[in-house]
Amino acid sequence: MDTSETTDSSIPPRSEGGPDPAPAARRGWRRWAMDTRPLRIPAYRRLWSSTVVTAVGSQLTAVAVPKQIYDITGSSAWVGYASLAGLVPMVVFALWGGAVADTVDRRKLLLITNSGIAVTSLLFWVQAVTRLESVAVLMVLLALQQAFFGLNSPARNASIARLVPEEELPAANALSSTVMQTGLVAGPLLAGALIPVIGLPELYLIDAVALCVTLWAVLRLPPLPPLTEAVTRRAGVREIVAGFRYISGHKVLLLSFLADIIAMVFGMPRALFPQLAAQTYAPYGEGLALGLLFAAIPIGAVLGGLFSGTFSRARRHGWMVIGAVTAWGAAVAGFGASRNLWIAAAFLAVAGVADMVSMVFRGAILLSAATDEMRGRMQGVFTVVVAGGPRLADVLHGTAGSAFGPRAAVAGGGLLVMALMLGLAAAVPALRRYRI
Template sequence: MAIVLQSVLKRVAVDTRPLSTPAYRRLVVGQGVSFIGFQLTTVAVSAQVYAITGSSLWVGLLGPANLIPLVVFGLWGGAVADAVDRRRLLLLGSVVAWVSTAALLVHAWARLDNVYLMLVMVALQSTGFAVTSPTRGAIIPRLLPTGQVAPANTLNFLVSSVGTVLGPLLAGVVLAKYDYATAYLIDALLFGAGFYAAVRLPRLAPTGEVSRPGLRSVVDGLRYIATRPIVMMSFVVDIIAMAFALPRALYPELTAERFAGSPVAFGWLSASLAIGAVVAGLFSGWVGRVRRQGLALTFVIALWGLTVAAAAFAQPLWLIVTLLAVGGAIDLVSAVWRQTILQTYAPDEMRGRMQGVFMVVVAGGPRLGDLRAGATAGVVGLVPAWAGGGLLCAVLVLVAGLGVASFRRYDAVRDAMVRP
């Protein structure tokens, strides 16, 4: 029995082989530590905006404040990452993100309570993130052999999910006992881990054909996506999942209505998706063995929508957190499949641009979801906005995913064997 159990655990436990590469190990650990601070700031900003305005719509407006820089600088940053030393670009983007955190710290310490200034600072932070995220994604295939890219993506999403659990939970404690300035100060200090990892990276000059970063380079990347339905649909299903089903902007209102505005309850709600992602990541050994990834993506994202809808009707905090955690587990699995398709499908000279679009979709989709949730809640109420988005997501992703034959039939192993 012990041998059988050991064999099962070996098959399902997270694959840690990429950690044997020092540069990758530093990168993923630094990312994990700094991401705790990033999530702490994200929760604190949301809570502070709601405290200043008392409006979920203003919380939802954090979405476009993030989205516009993500689209502009994400696409541009991905093109630049294909043309310059990726290590240097990662350092530059990191400094921009840190400056925005320092500005939020000064704003909170001075008690200015100016929501317009906060939107500007959030946009600056989003600019830094828009540059660093595609650059980091394009770096990974340069540090590791192809067979370890999928496990590396799982580890990346796992440590990010750990940060998304610890950051909001830490935010609940910090905001309950201290203030917003303390939250931003902790983020500024934790930033050092990610910066150190970037400093220790080797030089990563571009390989293959180098195109000058600019509008033409961005258009070439978009044209590449448009002519490959597998890649295109991996973006489409994610946009559907985030834009229609993500309930994040409604957490402050739900906390105020059902849990008397408790910062601890708000922290648990904010961490719930990531809790599920952490659990899924620890038992993700099977994820890389799924071959029909297009069909699998379609069904798991439909399940995500239904799970989110169910959470809208739950009353106890533990049940809401549990249902959202299941959704978070589903989201991690789908993210690994989508990221791995991009990193192994595209050639190195195109990876920066693919990661730029990926980042725009992954980070921009939730911002659209924030705006959609906040705006619809103001019109139809909390529960209809929350549950209706989840149900609409399930319907749309089934129609889109099953309606594109090449995506529905996509076989990762077969494609790798026949594609030059």
């Protein structure tokens, strides 16, 4: 880690006579409870609190947009087209946004992009309350929103390393990831409960108001300008290419991305949930089965975050990623072999815990192994991988499920994840050796 970062005024000063004193050992259940040390730092607490507010609000819009498109068209195909309309600009602007985040004050970039997302949510509300009922307008607004998100995410994630000490990065990632996963569970449930009561337009308005709270929190962050002369560079194609070249030259970064691709592309079975709910778990009730399957992974991830106290203090980050991805594969394989709905949901919840561990340590590796002038671009690539992997998995699992049956496709994918991850770890020692 670049030692110049420790001079950032938002991080508590270290003692000059030697290393930081070790924190008091936590005993009993406190050892397992979430590590909240980063919340003692005001700047990180503000960034995290903005995530708390928007985690649920953003999911209201994520539910409202496809619901409105389906209400207008009566076609699930149009819902899929809208998803693609949002994916493409998100990918493009995440890569560019990562380069921008490395050349400007990240706090200013967060203010601009959060303002853009808030205005977009307000426009969603306007088109809904005026009953415009235009799919084209919805898709344009969705593309614009995802473009702002692509610009925002790398800057937000890259800022964490400037706000907390290196040894607290896993704990900070656990805090942020747990909030986001909680939003994935609570947001859709809240949207489902509110739509019959207040209607779609108000969901958009709630999201817009929540984003205003986010702007207030970001406004109170300290300035986060580049630490080097990177400020004189322009964020263009050359800088994006330089980011990929940097990844290829640092094996631990490349392996962290490959680990996520392996886990998500070959082991994310969500495309087969509807078929499994309608066939394998039909005796339990198709609606119950489908809801439980979709909720199990994020519920497991939230539980993993709440009890992350022990693993967030681990120092062998590489081994934690290897173990987590392997455990994910094993849990997915167990899910594929299960005919009992409750056992299947339990396996998916275990997979969610493993996914949380993987997210925490892959995020920590990206923040600690990269220099500050490259962190934005690393987070841009990370955003693309996280968003694109599950979508590729949908295509792969859907095809395999049609060819071999859903349970065989799921179990086979889980076993393939285990084999590929262990093979990669054995062949390339850089990830095994990485620690802080």
